[in-house]
Amino acid sequence: MTASIVTKNPDITDEMVKKAQSLVGVWLRRDVHVPSYTESIAPVDIRRWAQYSMGDDNPLYSDPEYAAHSFWGGQIAPPTLLYTIDSTIVAPGFRGIQWIYGGTRWQNYTPIRVGDKITARARVIGMHEKFGKHANRFFVQIGQTVYENQRGEVVSIAESDVLRIPRSNSGKNSGLRGFEDRNKPPTYTDEQLEAIKHAYLTEERRATEPRYWDDVQVGDELGPLVKGPLTLVDVMAFYSGRRNTYPPLKLAVLERERHPGNVYQSPTTRIPMHPAAGHMDNEIAREIGMPRAYDQGWQRANWGCHLITNWSGDMSFVESLSHKLLAPNLVGDTTWMKGSVVGKRTIGNRHLVDIEFQGINQDDRINVVGTATVRLPSKDVNDLFLLSDRSK
Numbered sequence: 099m100t101a102s103i104v105t106k107n108p109d110i111t112d113e114m115v116k117k118a119q120s121l122v123g124v125w126l127r128r129d130v131h132v133p134s135y136t137e138s139i140a141p142v143d144i145r146r147w148a149q150y151s152m153g154d155d156n157p158l159y160s161d162p163e164y165a166a167h168s169f170w171g172g173q174i175a176p177p178t179l180l181y182t183i184d185s186t187i188v189a190p191g192f193r194g195i196q197w198i199y200g201g202t203r204w205q206n207y208t209p210i211r212v213g214d215k216i217t218a219r220a221r222v223i224g225m226h227e228k229f230g231k232h233a234n235r236f237f238v239q240i241g242q243t244v245y246e247n248q249r250g251e252v253v254s255i256a257e258s259d260v261l262r263i264p265r266s267n268s269g270k271n272s273g274l275r276g277f278e279d280r281n282k283p284p285t286y287t288d289e290q291l292e293a294i295k296h297a298y299l300t301e302e303r304r305a306t307e308p309r310y311w312d313d314v315q316v317g318d319e320l321g322p323l324v325k326g327p328l329t330l331v332d333v334m335a336f337y338s339g340r341r342n343t344y345p346p347l348k349l350a351v352l353e354r355e356r357h358p359g360n361v362y363q364s365p366t367t368r369i370p371m372h373p374a375a376g377h378m379d380n381e382i383a384r385e386i387g388m389p390r391a392y393d394q395g396w397q398r399a400n401w402g403c404h405l406i407t408n409w410s411g412d413m414s415f416v417e418s419l420s421h422k423l424l425a426p427n428l429v430g431d432t433t434w435m436k437g438s439v440v441g442k443r444t445i446g447n448r449h450l451v452d453i454e455f456q457g458i459n460q461d462d463r464i465n466v467v468g469t470a471t472v473r474l475p476s477k478d479v480n481d482l483f484l485l486s487d488r489s490k
Contacts, residue, residue, distance in 0.1 A: 108194045109264050110235060115227075118191030118239065118262075122222045131184050131218065131342055138215045138248075143341055144175040147182060151339030152400040153325065153332075156303060158412050168306070169413045170486055175210040177254065177416050178403050180245050181396045182341040184218035186258040188241020196373060196386045199395035200238065200259035201422035201468075207252050208485065209415065215248040223257070236263040259422075265362075265373075265385045280389040283430030284460055286327065294432060297324040304411030311442065311449035311474040318439040320409040320455065325401050326432030327460075328393060333377050333429070336397055344372045393427040398466040402455050405435040410451075410472045415485055417450065421468035425459075433457040433465060447481040449474050 141162055148159035157164035158174065165173040189197045210216065224240035239260045245253045286294075301323065326332075337343045345353050354361050354370065362373045362382060376382035380390045399421045406416060427433060437455030444450065450471050457466040475482050 110192065110195055110237065110262065114192050114195065115237070118222075118225060118237070121190045122225060125219050125221045126188065126190060128184060128218060128220055136215075136217075137341075138213050139175065139179075139210060141173055141212050143182070144173055144179060144210075144212065146339040147179045147341075148176055149339070150335040151182075151397070152176060152178070152404055153335075154400075154404045154407075156305075156407065158305075169482070170209065170211075173212050176400070176403055176407065177204060177206045177210070177419060178396070178400050179210055180204075180216065180218075180254055180256070181399070182339075183216045183245060184220060184243050185342075185396075186220075186241060186243045186256045187260055188220045188222055188243065188258060189239045189260040189262060190222065192237070192262045195262045196265045198261040198263055198386070199423070200261050201395070201420070201466075202256050202258040202399060203418070203420040204254055204256050204399075205418050206254045206416060208247070210247075210253060214253075216245050216253060217247075218243055218245050220244070228261075234264075236261055238262075263386065277387070277389050277426060280426075280428060283390065283428070284327075284432075286432075286460075290460075294324055294326070297322065297434075301408070303408045306412055308413045308475050309409070309411045311451065311476045312478070314439055314442055314451050314474065316439050316441060320437035320439075320453065321405050321435050323401065323405045323408060323435040324432065325397075325435060325457075328427060328429050328431050328433075330378055330391065330429060333391070333393060336394055344374055388426055389428060391429045393429075395423050398423065398427060398433070398457055399468075401433065401435050401457065402437075402466070402468045402470070405437055405455055406453060406470050406472060409437075410474060413475050413482060415473040415482065416470060417448075417473050418471040419468065420470070421466055423466055425463050425465040427457075427459070427465050431465075432460045434459075437470075447479055449476045449479075449481060 145160040148154045158168055159176060162173050186202050187199060220241055220243040222239050223242045226238045228236050228238055239262060241258045241260060243256045247253050361370050363370050364381060366381060376386060376388060377394055378391050383391050402421050403419055435455060435457050437453050439451055440454050441452035450473055453470045453472060455468050456464050459465055
């Protein structure tokens, strides 16, 4: 099949809706993620994801010697590494319609270690029609991705929200809207830049000191953790930390041949490219109604995870992590991640702490909210050792 260049952005049709509805519950082919889920996790995979895609320099993820002497006895991965095995973007049936990632709800069961081979399968489990202030008629597809390791253990289950919104037809009344006041990137004073630098240089990480469940109180605060100002280098670093990303050059042409609906042609240069180039190119970003280039939404899941693990320390396990994107995070923006403990409980021998977090940008806009449940050691019963020993 020859790829057709998208010169006119389509609207959502009843035929598209019917096609998408027919795929609810069907396990889908995920060949776009090969060979990510056919190769074992290597130390470099964990290090690159933690450092480049998350901006997290925790040696538990990047220093094998440090990790060998840790509670876990070896290098483990942040749970969000699974985004690079399978993106959680489960959005079939709307050919040519822009997808926008809205957030994911993760449930994690066992840590990811060097040498693990993670396989993934995915399906749509729900679909809803929406009308909103930032878009005309659009749909939200709810996807489920199940990750298993080489022992047949379920590592994690993710449920994601993907918005299917027609592109803006070069400024016509479709696509996202309502962000016109953000066409220009922010400027910063010397004092603001100094405050951001100071926050980076004084970032606190619990590391090897256990945070015991017994000592945690409702109302305890997490952070702040600064992320930004977001630059194109940060966006490119995020992509470079992934095991799979969008193909270049000849591989891009072959990808367009396989998926002809997933092509964008610049009206200025006529160059065909993947729509995801909007994360780096203002012109393409504006085709879907974004004011300018913007982040990959997973980055803010990473930032929530970073905030939590900095607070909880090496002797912890993030059992669940959910986040919802509320506003675009644009190039030039700075996000301050903050959180608080909202509950603590025990289930059997598991000692759990519930957390709420959010990201607030330089204009005091909340761009992400989320929740997490973290398993901590107890002074009375060290229940985590079972989880640690199980996967060595």
